[in-house]
Amino acid sequence: MVRPVIFSGALLLLLSIPTSLGFKSQDFKTCAQAGFCRRGRALASRAQDNASWKSPYSVDSSSISVSSGEASFTAGVKSSLYPDVKFGLDVRIHDDGVVRVRMDEVDGLRKRYDEAASWALIAEPKLSREISWTVGKKDVRAVYGTKKENEVVVSLEPLRVSLLRNGKEQVVLNGRSLLHMEHYRTKESSRPEGTPEEGLDEDDAQVVVQVKPNAWFEGEVEDGYWEETFGGNTDTKPKGPESLSLDITFPNHGHVYGIPQHATHLDLPTTTGEDPTYSDPYRLWNSDVFEYLASSPVSLYGSIPVMHAHSAESTVAIFNAVASDTWIDVDHPTLKSTNTHWISESGILDVFIMPGPTPDDIFKQYAKLTGTSALPAHWALGHHQCRWNYISTDDVRSVQQRFDEHDMPVDVFWLDIEYAEEHKYFIWDKKMFPDPVDMMHDVEALGRKMVVIIDPHLKRTDNYPVYKEASDLGVLVKSKSGDAEYEGWCWSGSSAWIDFFNPGAWDWWRGLFKNTSQGDKWSWVDSTESTYIWNDMNEPSVFNGPEISMPRDNVHYGGWEHRDVHNINGMLLPNLTSQALVARSDPPKRPFVLTRSFYAGSQRFGAMWTGDNLGTWDHMAVGISMVLANGIAGMTFAGSDVGGFFGNPEPEMLVRWYQVGAFNPFFRAHAHIDTKRREPYLLDEPYRGMLRDILRLRYTMLPIWYTAFHDANIYGIPVLRPHYVVFPKDEAGFSLDDQYFIGDSGLLVKPVVHKDVTETDVYLAEDQVYYNYFSHYAYRGSSKGKHVTVPAALHEIPLLIRGGSIVTTRERPRRSSPLMQRDPFTLRVALDKVGYAKGQLYLDDGETFSHLEGNIVWRQFVAEKTAKKSKTIRITSSDLVSQNPDAAVEGVSLTKYDPLNAFAKSVESVRVEKMVVMGLGGKPKSVRVDGGEELVSEFTPGVAAEGKKEGAASVLIVKDPGVSIAKDWSIVIEV
Structure with a gap:
């Protein structure tokens, strides 16, 4: 959300008020402004320029230990540059063929953060008992698979890990010798001020410099090792340099997908090499980005470090379990291969290699690691209506009445931050919402639900019981000193943040949502069991913090710095909130939680949306690609704000937005506080009738959507399936991201995302008949692929049924989905x-x-x-x-x-x-x-x-x- 003027008593604080529309690049770092990313990219540059470049890391053959009866081995790793620094390697093969490679510093000055995987995984994976390692003079290897088609080879000097299928390399770690785990060290004498890197402003980057003895590898100077300044904020680095660089190569796969969330194509464009699409790497750093660009590698609200690599022969994938700021370069040295370079600020090397060999296999392998998406409540797949803000209980009742007067179905009404007194979440503003429970009951009488926003920042005032209890329990994030509560600014003014890494916060948070009295503990009695939750601002967003977030040297439970856990932070709030919603009911009901920030495994807790988009054609289009990318990375309950969060779309655009939304898994209309009201009943005819038809179409197809979500819950397969997933051998469709299939229903949709369109091109990959869903016109594909022209006037949606499919619908118009249960x-x-x-x-x-x-x-x-x-x-x-x-x-x-x-x-x-x-x-x-x-x-x-x-x-x-x-x-x- 845009950051407004914030009042706190008599204090008026002006924070990041936009003077004009558009993404503010100065709010966020580029790679050149982040010391560890500069160092990592410089390493790659030196390696590329040096033909004799060789990785300094090698396996100590005398230390290799193979576990009896399990497909795992451990070994020591040494560096030729730093003989006194020790590393430990652990390679294991799971019972489904996934390979896990871990490397950590051993007996270092400090402990590196190694808990990222534990938050993402649903359980410790079971190891295969049918695979054994063969230890040779040059490598350690294992062969497995039903036809012994897979082979893992760990080369000893230099250290290199590769997965092969039928003798062809599929995934290679450190194949380009860019692995570098910066070991912990003591701070030597250094100049207090350094010379900024070329292209940096003196005010935005101060680099502490010291001449280095191993310049060929780590560079000539200590670049940003112990302190950095950006945008007036100084990041102290008490642990010093601890970044991790790793090259991951896909030698026989020319397309890569995933690593959401970015506003870009599903088939990831290049960031290095000849004529790259982007000059900066893709970044994974959960960020509150105001009016993000429609084509950019800039990090957005969530980070899932999962990448699929695809070719006509096979699909493989990796999950890089790291939680810190991470930059990823992508390059295609040939049309059939892909190089990637991952640069993370902290953490251990913990990579899961998924062998596939099909997209469906990848989904199952990843789901076995991090879980499948939760099966949502049926009503959650209906139409959600929201804006910032419905201002009163009367406003909510009026909106519901207008929907019914115009025979438009809706399942959920939402309340943004203005419902809360002084933005103290859970506390109603009784001037505007004097009877919240009665309002909720009025909504529930027609089978509908309400969703209310709850953010993770708490107003720092003792008359706010939620903050007071959290402070007394000691479960708030600490400043860099480690003993004082961190104070930042957000919607509530002076705010504190709950540290959900602290187990002491868990039961307390779950208890807040009880809608009955809990004795001397505060609980949300002004709610009902049909009140569900929207978790926003959980990146976390801090208006006066560096990059509009929390300082990296803040301290969380266990002594970990915020830099170590940032990308995980956002997933803990919806996790605990969903648990709270389950615990409040007897018998339990399925929760609904919408989150803006997420990480690997967040699919287990609810839905996400693509954040503060703009009401433009470009944002409409890229939203589809973003939803597809999130889906293949597990986060399949996804959607974009219908109409765009910012702006006032004209009627034609709004109709097309609703068509896009109706074919997203999560279907919500939402708008900024400064936009004109644009509830669908407000449009003039013929547009109002078009929107009514779109909403009714969504409801007739709810059985299709619910079945697709069930498949996602069982198998981990996304609800929206990109072309390469359905036709993994059709090279002509590997880059398609503007048309997709809904589950295995056979429904192929291509939403229109351009102005003045009356017909559109749809690609058919096979020699099969496809029927127009509405007119029953039959199109014939071709075994070589074929483009067909489909009617797409404003009242028409290009929707085809693949021959060989049976789809089930409910055709009776109803006001909400619970009223359809016996239809x-x-x-x-x-x-x-x-x-x-x-x-x-x-x-x-x-x-x-x-x-x-x-x-x-x-x-x-x-x-x-x-x-x-x-x-x-x-x-x-x-x-x-x-x-x-x-x-x-x-x-x-x-x-x-x-x-x-x-x-x-x-x-x-x-x-x-x-x-x-x-x-x-x-x-x-x-x-x-x-x-x-x-x-x-x-x-x-x-x-x-x-x-x-x-x-x-x-x-x-x-x-x-x-x-x-x-x-x-x-x-x-x-x-």
Whole structure:
């Protein structure tokens, strides 16, 4: 959010008030302004210029120790530059083939931060007991895989780790000899002031300089080792230099994706080499970036150090478990290879190499490490309406009334910071919100929910019980002295920050959300169980801090400096908040928490959004790429602010924004306090009707979205699937990020993100028929790939159904999704070119955790010919869990699963009210439930029978077949 004038008593503090729109680059460092990044890039430059460059790190062969019965070994590592400095190497292979490589300083002057992985991982990974290491004179290696296709080789001198498949290198660590773990050292005599690097301003960077004995490797001077100044803030570095540089090479993969969050293409552009797209590396440093650019490597609100590398042959990935400020250079020395260079301020080397070899394999391997995305409450997939701010209880009631008057569905109303008295979170401003609980009950009466913002900074005043309790408990972040509470400035004025690394904060925070009295402890009694939470500003954002954040030398629990834990910091708040929401209910209900800041593993706790975007076409477009990038890195419950947070989009742009939002996993309209009100009912016709249609379309498709989220929860596969995920061998689509598939539904969407568009180009990768979702027009792809032109006037959404798919919808217009629980279903059967289709539907109560006890409906629908040369189609429904033990719900034993479970019985009367079958070979002679009477149906012939031609497809509409959504059945269409 933009930083306004802040009042604290009689004090008026002016903080970062924008004088004009646009990203303020001076607020954030470039690589050249960060000492450790300068040092890391300089190392790479010297290596590139020196043909005889050799890494100083080597494995001490006499120290190699191989664990008996487990695929792991340890060894000592020595540096030829610093013989007295010791390092330890630990390499292990997990039972799913993932390789973990750890290296840390041994017996150093201080301990390096080594806890990043422990916050991200769901458990300590199990090691393989079927793999053994072979120790040779030059290397240590292990071969594994069902066909012994994978091999890990650890070269001893110099240290080099590579993963091979079928003899070809897939991932190489230190292949370019850029590994450098700056060891801890004592501060020698040095000049108090140094000469700034070229391009730095004297006021913005002071560099402490000392001539170095190992200039060929570490550089000629001590550059920013012990102190740095930026933007008037001095960062003391009591531990001295501790950065980690590591080159990670993908010798046979020409495309890399991931490392969110950045506003850029999914297929990451280059930052070095010939004619790079960006001059600076990608940065991972959770930041509150005001009006970020629509194309930039600048770090944004979250950091997930996960990178996929892809080629037509395979997909591999790495997870670099580091929590400090990290810069990543990307280069393609050839069209088929990728070099990356990771430069982190602190931490140990802890890299997980995921062997794939398919994108789906990567998702499962990463999910096994950090967990899958939480299965959200069903209502959370509906339409969310927000702005900064709905100013009163009457305002909220009025907005709800207007939505209902205009027959527009909505599930959630949001309140930003102005609900809170003096920005003291949990405390209502009773002048404007005199009856908050009654207001919430009014919203809940129609099945809706409310979301209220809770930020991690606390107003420093003793009349604020939340701050007083946190201070008394000693669970606030400390200043660099380690004993005094850190004071910074945020929305509340003078503020303190909860240190969620401190276990003493955990139970206390969970207790705050109880909506019943907790004795002498404060709790949020002015709330209900249908009040959910938005965690913002948790990077953390500090208005008067360096780079609008917390000083790096602040101290957290355990004595760790903020520099060590910064990128993890943002994930702890939604973690504890989600736990609090679960704990407040009996029986527990699924939480909903939206977070702005995140790290690897944050997918377990809720949703995220792409932050303070602008209402422009460019931001609309890049938001799609950002959501895709977050999804492949695990954070799949993602979306961008519909309409843009800043600005006043014209009606055409707003319609297109809603089309984009309706096909994001998280669908929220949000706007800045200075924007004009733009609730969808405020537009004039025909735009208002268009928005109503878009909202209703989202609600009809909720079964598709919920099923896709279930798949994400079970398998770790993203809800939105980029082209390379669905067609991993189609090179023509590896850089596509403006069209994507929704789960495995077969729905292909290409939102329009440009002005004055009436038609658009959609790429089809295969020799298959695709049907227009609305008109049933059939397009034919090609085995060589084909571009087709799809109508895209303002009222039209380019949405295609892939032949071979069955999608399930609910078509009754409702005011909110809970009111749809007993609505009937429509099945759309899109036959492929051989007359086959399949799909799935997942249902549960959408609110509790009873699905973990097997109270679910998970059906598979299949349409296929009754015989090879027959045109008769049989459509069947069967229980998916019973026939596929590997697909069983996580935590549910198949032996305890009952297809007639309590939930299934509760919905057995819910029926299929309509079927739409596209691509039949001719007019049916009869349509009947197997063993039953003839069903009422209508047939419209088309030229695209069985997907053989392009044009209008044949369409059969079966009216009210009456079959239960929760039972087995079969419908025969005799042609």
